[in-house]
Amino acid sequence: MAAAAPSTDSAAAGANVQVREFLEGSPKKLLIGGKWVAARSGKTFEAINPANEEVLGLVAEGDQADVDDAVRVARKAFETGKWPSMGPHQRARYLFKIADLIPLGGYKESGFGRELGRHSIDLYTQIKSVYIKL
Numbered sequence: 001m002a003a004a005a006p007s008t009d010s011a012a013a014g015a016n017v018q019v020r021e022f023l024e025g026s027p028k029k030l031l032i033g034g035k036w037v038a039a040r041s042g043k044t045f046e047a048i049n050p051a052n053e054e055v056l057g058l059v060a061e062g063d064q065a066d067v068d069d070a071v072r073v074a075r076k077a078f079e080t081g082k083w084p085s086m087g088p089h090q091r092a093r094y095l096f097k098i099a100d101l102i103p104l105g106g107y108k109e110s111g112f113g114r115e116l117g118r119h120s121i122d123l124y125t126q127i128k129s130v131y132i133k134l
Contacts, residue, residue: 023056023057026058027044027057027058027059027060028047028057028058028059028060029060030060030062030066030070032066032069032070032073033069033070033073033077037060038060039060039061039062039063039066040063040065040066040069041061041063041065043060043061043063044058044059044060044061045058045059045061046058046059047059
């Protein structure tokens, strides 16, 4: 898709420095097997800021071939890596660390994007109970 040059200045207005640096530059790639790779098709699409509907940047458009690569690499890592031998508490520590490193967290007034950061992991790992009055 041919696109107009993204304007991170206006689309990312109010964003922190990490987010602005992330949005600058060439199209964002896919993270597969610990490496940033372009989509096999070479296609990209415009990522739109939902707050103001302006283009944030260009993102690699993954398709079935990219998903197959990602699943193959993830399956191998899961079966032969450290993850399956870790206990749930150690896994949770890693997930919290990853969530803390994600530059998008939605901690602005709108709260939009909270599902992308630590908040979602907090909710997912909470002990939940249901009380039914009979």
